Amino acid sequence: MPTLVQDAMSTVVLTIGPTHSLRQAAELMSARRVGAAVVLDPDAGGIGILTERDILNSVGAGQNPEQETAQGHTTTDVVFAGPRWTLHEAAQAMAHGGFRHLIVLDEQEPVGVVSVRDIVRCWSGIPDAYDATVSAG
Template identity: 35%
Template structure:
């Protein structure tokens, strides 16, 4: 790796500092975004998606309570909160299809039995690429946005696509 300060070109690839003069080289090794979409993914925070406020249900809610919230709010996921308001789980449309469908009297069953406990989350300040990577790795369509343990929003794959479409139109 070439050092711009002393012109030393014998630094190993990925070196933290120049072996000749000691100049920090880590900032030179960072990938540079190629185009507006990549720039947005690596620089824009999750908050740029303007996450919608989360619809929540308490841990002791029933599936009937949760599905009414989802239907009324026209959303695909509700966040489950504990007594102090901390996020403890998420219940999604997929959970209803894979875990609940066919359960007799499901409306009275507890959310806690079917929710995904301790879901992956992002902070409002995390970059979009980080959030998208979590969604891809876990196969998630919804990701809670959490600040200080409390849910402050939910983002979806559709939110990311909508944002990137706007970036493409502006670029």
């Protein structure tokens, strides 16, 4: 059973810019089957995260996803995980911060994203349904 973040994280890292519309971000996230996008904005200090919840909150507030940009909804006060963190450390950081995704950095570069779903999947020993579909396909 994997016990480190590097064993559980998704290495599919969707990277977008701050000017992507929320619709574009949602389309890209859906196509890659990920719940978060890493937002690279060198002008605003580097790396942020845009999650499915950020998009949902915007649409739920009546904002137009064609006009709203990632920049306006990106979390920039991000907690990062290291690939050698234990899953327990990652789960504690998520519970403490009230979020469901951690960007995994290795030498200041995003190398993955770990989610609550990834951790639960590892701890339960149940393979990811998407992985099973892909490998059977």
